[in-house]
Each structure stands twice: as structure tokens, then as C-alpha cells.
Amino acid sequence: METRVFLCALVLCCSPFGFALQDEPKFEDDIFSDLDLDLNAAPRRERRQVKAVLSKETKPHMTELTVKTTIISRYAFTAVYCRMFNRHASAAEGTFQFQIPAAAYVSNFTMIIGGRVFPSQIKPREKKAKGEREGESPTDKPKNKDSNNQSEGNMETFRMAINIPGRNFAVFMLTYEELLQRRLGNYEHVTSVRPLQLVSRLTVEVTIVEHSRITHLEVLPLRNGKASSNTAKAVLPISTVIQRNNSFSRVKFNPSIVQQARLTTTGNLGDFVVRYDVEREMGIGDIQVLDGYFVHYFAPRDLPVVPKNVVFVIDTSASMLGTKMRQTKEALFTMLRDLRPNDRFNFVSFSNRIRVWQPGKLVPVTPLNVRDAKKFIYLISPNGGTDINSAIQTGSTLLSDFLSSPEATEANHNSVSLIIFLTDGRPTVGELQTASILGNAQRAVGERFCVFTIGMGDDVDYRLLDRMALENCGTMRRIPEAADARTLLKGFYDEIGTPLLSDIHVEYSEDSVEYVTQHLFTNYFNGSEIVIAGKLTNRSAETLHVQVTASNSDRSIVMETDVPLRQRQLETERRMKAAGLPKGMSLDTVRGIAPSTGTGTGTTTSRPTGADTNRGTKTDTKPGTEKKSGTDSDANANANANANSELESGTGYIERLWGFMSVKDGLRSRLRSHTSRERDEHTQQATNLSLAYNFLTPLTGMAVERPQVLADGTLAQEAPPTEAPAAATGAGTANELPAEEEQVGGAPSSSQSLTRKKDQPEQSSKVAKATGGATKRLSKKSVTISKTSADGDPHFVVEFPLSKLTVCFNINGEPGHVLRLVTDHSQSGVTVNGKLIGAPPPPGSHKQLRTYFSTITIVADKPRRSYIEVTPKKVILDGRDRMVLPCDKSVSVESGDLAVAIAARSNITVTIRGTIGFVILLHQYKNPAPYQRDHLGFYISNSKGLSKDTHGLLGQFLNEEVGLTELIADITTEQPTAGSASQAKQQPPRTALKVKGRTVPVVKKSRRIYSGQQTVDCWFARNNAAKLIDGEYGDYVVSHMFDTGNWPHGSNTD
Template sequence: MRFYDLWDADVPPSTRVEKGSHCAWVVFTPTPQEQAAVSSSGILGDFVVQYDVAMPDVAGDVQIYNGYFVHYFAPRGLPPVQKNVVFVIDISGSMHGTKMKQTKKAMHIILSDLHPDDCFNIVTFSDTVHVWKAGRSILATAHNVRSAKDYVHRMEADGWTDINKALLEAASVLTQSTPEPSPTRIPLLIFLTDGEPTAGVTSGTRILANARQALGGSVSLFGLAFGDDADYGLLRRLALENRGVARRIYEDADATLQLAGFYDEIASPLLYDVALSYRDGADLTRTLFPHYFQGAELVVAGRLAPGATELHVEAAGHGHAGQLRLENDISANATEAALFGCSPDLGQIGRFVQRLWAYFTIQELLRARFHSNDTAARRLLTEKATNLSLKYNFVTPVTSLVVVKPEEEESTTARATPGAPGTPLTTTVAHRDGGGGGGSLLSPPPLFHPLLCLAVDGDPHFVARLPGSPETLCFTLDGHPGDVLQLVTDPPSGLSVHGHLVGAPPRPGSADRPRTYLDAITVRVGPPRLHSVITVTLRGVALQGEGALDLPFGRPAWVSRPGLGVRVGPGTNVTLQLGAGLEFVVQRHRYSHPSPLQRDHLGFYVLDGSGLSAQAHGLLGQFQNADIRLQPGAGERPARLQREWATVPATRVTKLLKDSPLPAHQAPCWLVKGSDVEALLGGAYSTFVVPHPLEA
């Protein structure tokens, strides 16, 4: 392959670009002075390298090293296939304000980019659904596009969220006949929502089944989860089961660009139903692709069969002119003999191809695990993905990166020093607060989160990793507004952590099920460690003991006292370090324009609980050193969790877990329900309620 510049542009200072006939080498080493010239904080942003490669073989480029191969399929010069696209837009109450403005702006850009031969329609929904052009899609003529922009401009946010009905209406539009003459058009459904189903059918399982039946396996669904409160897990399943992908759209100033940028990726389909096959290939990654879009690249990796001297590649798909079929024979040593000219160690390229095969194989294993509902199959897929991740050093949903501080740094304090040549410039900015407290305030150093064990967040949802096991326990408590819950208590260390509950409206159809969230966390550290009380609310942090100090959210700070560290991050996290083996994080969840169901609240996470004694108790504290064993199910007998005083049934489920300060994610856990929760905890709900946050 040969590299080409996409355009001639000024490169950043201290950038060196070397290009050969088959290789390019980019080195970026800004000096401290060059970094400081950008801003007082140095260079904050992405270093972007844009390039293109020449592919003389229309069947794509194949690299073969050490018995592994990778095939990059990106045929050029194909005309776009016309499409029939339906935009489904959430206009429920939670979309009010900035998100609605950003969506409208993005839709104006997207509508302007429609090809005149494309067909399109718009479906808006809250607890009711409205189809812009009832019956079927229409051609993207200039007049129709102007009319669509007017419709988008008039959208108003209000009401609940009926995802199921919106999907069914959109499917009905796509399955209607298109205008005559009617060439082949690829049906695309772009679904944007910022929440979870709260009206109509709210069961994710039923929504998935209804969508599968309505879309019939021929429509590609692309899910856009706008903001942290969107049900990304549901959108991901909808997309994976219906020939599409899901994408998170973050609530940032550039959300409009994120939305328009996603559409650009799928705006020009060149092929559909693409199948890549390899004679004498084995252990292949994904080879069937529903689409090939302009600007994209389909990648397949695999192994050569033992003794194979060449790899026969076949590619088939459907395009604007009908069926397309390409094939080629690649010698097994054709690329190994090539001189690349940049790397002094050609073995690095061979290792890269092998690691690329491992990476795509892990992704396929995790995708299969996500789809599977069989416990044994999920366990086997997890084991395979874990083994490959560990062998090739990949951080994946089944592995973690642990950062270990060198022993010589344990008793030292990090100081800001000018970066050496070629390293980023680091700065530390100090500020003082009028209220005295005897502590020093500095902007916090970056955080590294090790493997979390215990967490409570949401309604409230509890997550606990079983001691000595990779398995996770999850359960929900039906609390009462105003109650103060005993989360952690440890008499030998003088530690207690309590959480105050605030109420929220019940979900539709579940008026008898209370909904509560944490709005205050109180941490008391008494003798023998020290005398301090830390209270975290939705406004900030109040510190008492050896003077009082108030730290509001939005102002990064680091308070250091003997045996105590309080770090208020630049975002919404507060980290509490209470000596060796005790580190907690409190995270604030705040909504700019909350829906009727949403409440600002706090989440509490135990980053390190190794300092808790065997006497630790509380809703979370008791799990740090608990002896809980999992008894796998057999036949119709369910799995069980065994503790010294109880054995309770548990069901392995995949849930949207908020088990760390990072965004919520789909993950498996062992769910304990109803009265079995109290049996597992060793006491009724009332035994974990205290009269006052400072009472043990």
C-alpha cells in the first residue's frame, strides 16, 4: 500500500513526518515552551493524524505475517446506493432546552445533506407518536426538505417516553411502498433518545421482540443514546439485532457535531449484504457485514491453515449496479518479503497483525456473550475473551488495568516540575479559601480507578463483587423518603458512612413501588484514626474537625490533613482517602432539564475497602469480608448464593450497572430479589435505618 496526504496543511510544531513507499512515521515531541505557548495548562486536545492509502487491488489489501492475516476491504469508485431513511426523534420532557436546540441544529444540517434521489420521513415521539408524512416516505426534493426543516423547527419537548410505539410507527413507514419509479433503496432507521421507556410498553424484552417482528430483518436500525440517562443497553441490543450499531452522544457543546458526524458516516451506502470468504483461512473474525459505507473500511483477521501457501480471497455484495463479486489469490509470503523502510524491527508488524486478530476475536466473543441468554455459554465466552485479553494485554470489559504506585513514592508528595524535552508540561495551580481549615488546597492530580468492589447508586441499586470471585451481586432496596441508611460501619476504625434518601415519582403503572435516591452522604471518622465529619450534598462538600471548610462542586480542590485526603474533581466526583486501605468516591448526578422521573442524586463507591475490619457492617460494608459462595444451578434448580446464615436463589442477568464513577454499562450480575435480599443481608430493611446521620 502507498500513503497519501489528504491535504497540504501546516503541521503542529515539533512534528516530524517521514514517508516511504510503504510506510509513514509520525513523531510529535513538543517542548515545554511550545506547550506553554498554547495555554498555561499545556496542550489539551487530540493529536489527529488523517491519511489515506492507495489500494491497487479492488478486492482490498491483505497482510500476512507469521501465519496470521488481516484483510482491509475498502473498494473505491463505487456509486452510492439510494436509501430510504426515517429519523425517529425523542421530544419528551427531558429533551427540553439545550438538547432540543442541538438536535434541531443537527437535523437542519443532516436534511441539507440528503441526496435528491433519497426518500425520508420524520417520526417524533414522547408519550404520543407523530409521523410527519403519514403513510410512507417521500423524495428529498428541495421543497420537501424545506418543509421538513420547518417541522423540525416547531418541535417542542414535553411528556413521557414511549419507545415501543415510536419503533412500530417507524417500521410501518419503512415497510410502505416508496414513490414510483422505485429503485432498490436501503432502509435505514435512525433512532435518537435521551431516556429510557417510561410510557406504553416499558419492558426491554418486549420492545426487542416487537422491533424484531416489525422490522423483519431487512431494516438497519442505528441507535443514538443522547446523554448519560439514555438506555444505551437497550439501544445497543436493538441495533445489534437489526443490522445496525449504537452510539453514545455526549451532552457537550459539540453534541450537534456529534449527531451530524454520525450521519455523515452512514450517509452514503456503497454496498449491502457484504460477505467475505477465505479459502485456507481459519479462526476468522466477523465476515458478514450488512453495509459498506463510503469512507469506511471492513476488516477481517484470521489464521492461515497449516501448510497453506496462498490465501484465496472472495468478496461479494450488492451495490447500485446489482451484485458485485471480487476475488484474488495472495501468496503467503508476499507481504512478509516486503521492505517497509520505517520500522527497524519487522517483527513488530507481524506482532501487530497477530494482536489485531486477537482484538477483533475478543470483540466477537463479547458480542456473542451480549446476545446469549444461556448461562453456560456466557461463562465459556467470557473465559475465552478473558484469556485472550490477558495474553495480548488488552483492557476490555472482562479485564482491568491496575496502576501500582512505586514504594518509594508512598511517603512523598508529588510536585509540579517542568517537563523534560519531548514530554508534556505539567502545572499545579494553588488557590486559597477564606474559611480556615488547616488544610492545603491544590488542584487535584489525575485519578486512577482500580477494580471497584462495592457501590450504591440510582434507586438505590446496590452492587457488590463477591469476595475472591469475579462474580458480581446486585440487588435493589425499596427505601422510604427521609430515611437515613447505614452504608458502612466499622467500630475498630471509628468509621461510619450514612446516606439520606429523597423521594421521586413512581413509574407509570407502579404506584405501589416507591422510588428513592441518595441526596446526602455523611462520613464520620472517629477515634482511633481522627475526628472528622465529611458531608457531601448536591451542592458540595462540608468538612468539620480541626476547623470547618466548604468545598463547592465545580471548583477543583485537594485538602490534605494527617490521615485524611479530600479531592473535589473538575467534574462531579469527590474522592475521600481515609488512610491506608480506605478510599471512597461520591459522584453527583445532575440534570439540566430533568424529566418527571429524574432526580438529582448521589452515588457512593468503595474504591478500596481493604482497610475495613472483619467487624465491618452496613448495607455495603458487610460484603467487604463476607464469606459468600455461589452454587451454580443445575437443570431446573436455580443458582444460589450461600452465606453462613442463609442460602438464597439468584438469577444471572445482564443489567445496566452503575458500579463505578464511569458511565453506566451493560454487565452481568447475580440478581437477588424481594424478601431474599433481607435474608442475604441478615436483617430487615429497618435494621439498616438510623435516626440521624451521625448515629452509629
């Protein structure tokens, strides 16, 4: 009997472990290699503890987290690479969660689940229909930065939860960009290291490349509490290594799993903070130039302090009771000690009633006044509600009355005036409507001073405070609920407590700059920096004239100089090359995970105005880490090949900085808008820029396809696509070329840009090959579109393949005119005409009127007369049958020798007899501005069937050869000066084009085609293409859209 009982007990004890071992896969060798385990320790038989351990084992293990940042002249690119492993046979939910700075923009997110790529797509944010629930969306959208509930101080959380198939890996790749702000004399870069579990391989690397010498660099202790790190001892985080020289620094934090466990067992390591500053140029500041864009950093020093007039408006409602009020009082006591003798101040406390410390005046800073002010603060007792409207009105009246008094004029003529407004709640008493409060505040302020707002805790109407500050030249600061409010309040006051300049105007020569970001500033505070980015009108310009005017405490300041652009560009290229960042490299290499780590990642990013936007990362896990098959290495090979092919097409960092700042400007202008029309214009502008540079902003959303995991824990196979994936998935297809034309581009993210789709058929085939899927390739051949085109305003581009030259010109036509683009009526029977539509110029444009193609007609007279008429809304095909096809649906039709393929809201491909092909781009605006018109772009994709006698504005160049020559420059005579003879001066030679025996002066320019997807260098002919084209403009104007008359044979002579 005892033997039976013993055997039964033995079976019961061993069975669970036996079954558990059947499901346990083989671990990677190094997952627990760093753990120091005591195998002699006796285990505790505590049921709760066992349950806890078992529950933790169901969560996928994070095997790697790598965060790499490259900071190039204050602009930071950060790439996050996270790899998880589901060690169980069944599927388990894996959550990727990462905190990013609130001021940063996400620029790409890609998942690789089970070897299959799931790229993200940035799309315009649309209003949800009434009754639509979040879960009804077919795509999972990461948390956008437009919501306040995801905020923690100055960090916000990006989160994505998906099911990971059993015994499989998941890779998450996130990139974001930010412009570092200078505060209190330092730039600060913060990396959140909170994986929420111990990580086998954890790396944080920050690389800094600056033009000027790095004068200060420090790495703070890991910041995981709410207390400020200013008071912490300067002890480097464990395993941190610093490499640096004059203008280059690299900081690496690489703790082992044991070192992580010594810091915390929860994986919440905290913020990894790097601070630095650079040497300042005296005078006008630091201007950097690259690829037609510039950035101007202006931070003067050693200036006298400008006196300030400040009114503190403090919330004393009942919600401030306790720690908030105590810390606020401590911060105010410290601020009082920092006031300077020439300053003037007052206090207003508010709840459901308003109290003014010194009614009707601002008092000077004297020991007696400071003592009385401390007494006023000490006696504040929180109670009642929150009357924000009356509080800001009272503070504004105090300051306005003082500024109007003779006392203010005599005392401080150039003083800086400001209100510091602090609250922890929403309006509950008095005026409650946000619009009324903002309107009243703006009228009371009257552009005479600035309002700086501070919100404490989670119950604050931050939108109200943000708009109040923006509309009144101030800024808003957020203090989290559990933060050290005293330290943060004092830090914010230190940033604005020492004004050095006021009324700063930065001007650039009008003919040299096409668009600049904000260049008028109310104040400049010590330790901060003014940053302006701009786009140059002419890339080949030699100099840029810059003028800065401002006022300080006792006089006006004017600084101006001519900046040598070419020298600055060479200097920028030299600095980047010295740091291993060559000018021509793509930003994928700048901000991707470095190849030295072996991750094999290579993200692809967007060219502005539609270049490769939303292209996802086509990579997989590290080579050699998974030993099931060779699929991972195949995926990596594909990804690396793609990255290498992109190497010379990356956007320069200054251009992306310009795009980043332009979006910020657009959002600020949108908040300050007073009419719905003005708001819509700013919204459209900021949305277009966000889509062009692939930024996740409050106006855009990110859609990511959710992987489908079957009941058995495996990943569902991809369905073989039968058409372009963009149409299959329902994504936006504006300006999308058909799938068979993927050499040119695919689906874009906006109606103003032509972009290549991330999941094109060819790419899907590569991924399917790596994962064992059965994706079917399209049988149609790719069509390579030439650069020969007429698009935009209208801008003409002509490619001469035989001469290996590209020429461009503009035609300033008249609205209503019909232009002959291609005519080969006598041979192939093909004629193409385009009708012009007029549009007013955008604000600031030098043009009085712009014209675009509103209708394009293609007439084919052989073997029988037929035609195709295209507008942005519909296509009329009149051949054997007459069909009217809408442009918002994808369809392919044939009628005799004509074939038409429509990619919905994107483009129309027309093929004639298989030897002549045209592509017509659709440019549509969802919410057009007054100066925007729906229009068309015309591209020649195949001209083999056109004869050598083809003519027209484009057709005349299809079979021509041209050459470049230098014109002998004139010799000019300089006027003699006193005591000297006149001197002859040889002018530099000019470039000219030899075409059909004519000589045409040209200059080198860059032009974007395919809706901005591709930039081409071309030789530009001025004066409406005079001497370049045969005849004159009027020779190409025809009577109607179906005119097929012969070319009138106009000519030009030298």
C-alpha cells in the same frame, strides 16, 4: 526598644523561610531552565495567592511525559511513559491520569516507585460478593472501560493514584492497542495531551508504517474544545515536525515548558490528532500475511451510490429543551439538503406520545417534501416523557410496510434501509424493561433493515442503545453533554449517508483458514473500510482463495482471486524491515519508548494462549538522571537485558490484530446472545482471548499492588518471599510451575494458559538488589523441561537433542483407552500410563471426536512398589504412606524416593530418586463449554535415570538419533494438448525422517507447548505416527492404569 522590635520582626519574617530551605531538595538542573523569569518584578503581598502557590507545591512535579505510537497497517501500539518527582521530605499523592480511545484495549501497566517495580496483572473479572466494598480489595484496580461515567466522548480515562515517598521518583508506564477505523475517507489517530500541569519534557510521537502509499497526511490543530476540527484552519501545533516518504511517516510534537505555558497554564493542551489515508488496491482489496495470520482490508471506490430508505426517529421529550433541540434541528436541516433524488424518507418524533410526519408511507425527495419536512422539524416543541419502545416500533412499522409495498419493489430493488434513532434519556413512559424493549425492537425490525442509535448527554442508557444497534446490524454513537451536537450529528450521518454496497459476503477456502473474524456485512458505506482477520490452517500454504460477493444499486458483484501467501509475507517483512521494524522483533520494541530518548524502558508483552502473559516492565528511571546511587542504572540494565532476550519471541502485529478483533467479535456476540448458555460460551471465549493477549476488556480486570509508604515518608521494604510470589500474594496460580522451575514458566492469568509470573523470585532478587532490599533466593536449582511431551488432543512432541531435531505427531485414540507413555520397568522400575477421555468437537472443527488425558499414573517399582495417580482435582501418593492431596493448594511432600510438588491449580512436579522428573500440567476450566474437559498434559523434565531400553509412546525416542532425507519424487506425464507431445514433469522432492531404519514422510509445522507459552517448529508425521512409532496404536493400549507389562516388541518395515 526600637532595636528590640526590629530584631523580633526580623526573626519572625526570616524563620519560615529558614525552615522551608531545610526541607527543599536539590532540583534537576533542567526543570525550570526554559522559564523566562523577570527577577526585577515586585512580588505582590496577597495572602490568597501565597496559599495557592504553597498548595500547588505539595503535588509531585511531572518531569517527563512521553507518548509514542507506532501504527503498522492501521493497528496502533501506544506506549505512555510518565515520570513524577516528589520534591518534599514527606510522602505525597501522585495521580497518573491518561485518556485513551474508547475502542482501545490496555495491554500493560507498570509502576516503578522508589526504584521498586509494581507490575499489573490481567485477571478474569469476578462478581463481587454481596456487601463487599471497593476499598476491601488488596490491590488497586485502574478504572476499567466498562463504566460509562469515565467516558468523555470517544475517550475514556485510565487513572491511578498512589503515595510517592519523599524525595523520590515514580514512573508510570501504560501501553494500549487499537485498530484505527476509516471514517469519511481518513484514518484518525488521537493522542490526549492533558498532563494537568506544565511538564519539563513533553513528547508525542506518531510513526506510521503502511504497505500502500500514504496519499494524505495532516496534523490538526490541538483539539481542546467540543467544536469539530473540520472547520479549523490547518495550522500545525507549535513545535510539530513531520518526516515522511511514500509509505512511512513520523510526526513529532515536542513543546518546551515555555511553549506549553503560552498555550495553557493548566496543562490541558488537548488532543493531538493525526489523519491520513492510503492508496487503494482495486478489486479484492489489500491482504497482508505474517506468521500464519492474515488481515484483509476491503474498501472499494468509484461505485454508484445505492438509494436509501431512511426513517429519522427523534426524541422530543422535555429533557431535549434548549441547546440540544436547537442543535438537533440544525443537523436535521443539513441532512435534508444531503438527501439524494432516489432516496425516500420520513420523520417520527416521540415523547410520551408519538407523532409521524407522513403516516403510513415513505416519501420521495422532492423540493416540496423537503420544504414540508423542514416545517415539521421547525415546529417540534419538546415536552413530556420518553417512550422509546413505542418510538422504535412506529419507525420499524413505517419502514417494514414500505418495503413490503409494490412501490418499493418497483422503485429501488437494491436499496439500503435504515432507522436513525436519537435520544438523550432513558425510557420513562410505556415499556421500561430493557429486555422487553430490545425483544420488541428485534421482532419489529425482522432483519430487514439496520438501526443506528445516537445518545446525547450523560443521562442515556448507552447499554440499551448499544445492544439495539448491535442486534439490528447498526452502530451506536455517543455525543457528550457539552459537545457541538450539530456538527457531530452531521458527521455521523455523513458516514452512513452514502451506501455503496449491500449484503457483502467475504469467503475464504475452507481448508486454508482455521478461524476468521466477522466476514458477513449488511452494508458498506463510502469512506469506510471492511476489515477481516484470520488464522491460516497451514503456514506453508502457497495461495489463499478469496471470494467477495455483494450487491450495488443495479446488479450483483462477484470478485475472486488466489492470493500468493508467500509473496505477501515477504512483502510484509520487507516493509517492516525498511521501517526499522524487523519481523522477528518483539512488540516491546514496536510499542515501547524508543531508546533514542534515553528512557531505558522496555516493556514485555504476552504471547497468545499463555505466553508470558502479564509480565511487567522491569525498568526504572532514565540512566544518569538520579544521582543518589547506581540503583537506577542497575535496574535499567536488568530491564534492557530482559528486553534483548525477548527480541526474537514477539508476537506479530497481524496476530495481535486478529486477537483484538476476535475479542471484539466475542463481546458483540455476547451482547446478542438470547440464552444464558450461549452468553456463557461467548463470555468464556472472549475472556480466554483477553487473557491470552493480555487485554483489559469488560470481561477482565487489572490488579496492581499498592506500594506501602511508612509514616516517615519512606517506602516499606519487601518481605523476603518463602515461596512462589503468586501463592504469597494470592494471585491466580492456574498452570503455574513452581518457583524453582522459572525457566519454563510461572503464574498465568487464566486456567487455560501457562505463563511466567512477573515477580518471580529471581526477578524479585534483581529488584531488591537495585533498591537495597533483602530478598532471599531459593536454594533449589532450576529444572529445564524438555519439549518431549503429550498434551492437548493429544499432541505428542519429541525432542532429539543429539540430532537437534524436533518431531511431532498426533494419536487419535479412543475414550477409555489407557496408553503406555513411558516404560522402563525392567531397569529403573518406572512406568507411566495415561487414560483418555472423550470430548465433542468445537463448532466448525473438522474432527468428530477429541480425546485428552484425564488421569496419569506413575508407577515406581524400585526399590519398593509405589505409585502416584494424578487427576485434575487430586493427587494420590501411595509410597511409605498413603496421601490424598488436592490440586487447589500448593504443597510439597516426600515419601521415600518420591517427591511431589503441587502448584495450586497449575501443575504437579514428580521427582524419582532425584534423577527422573516429570511435570503434569493441570488444564482446568472454571466455566467449561460443552466441548471443553478438564485434562492433563505430561512433560518429561529429567530422563537421566531412565535406561536406554526405555519404551512407550514417548520413552522409545529418549535415546534415539534420527536424520532427515529427501525422497526422490515421482515423474508424472502431462496429457498432450492439440499439436503437442506429452511432457514429463519432475515433482518437487519430499522430506522424510530416518528413524530406526524406517523412512517416515514428514512436513514442517509449528506447535505450541507448555499451554501455549512456547512455539516449536517440528517435523510432523501423519497417519497416527505410522512407521514413526514401533508397532501400531494397539500395541500401546494397556489393560489398566497400573499395568507394568513389558513392551510387546511390535515392529514396522519400509
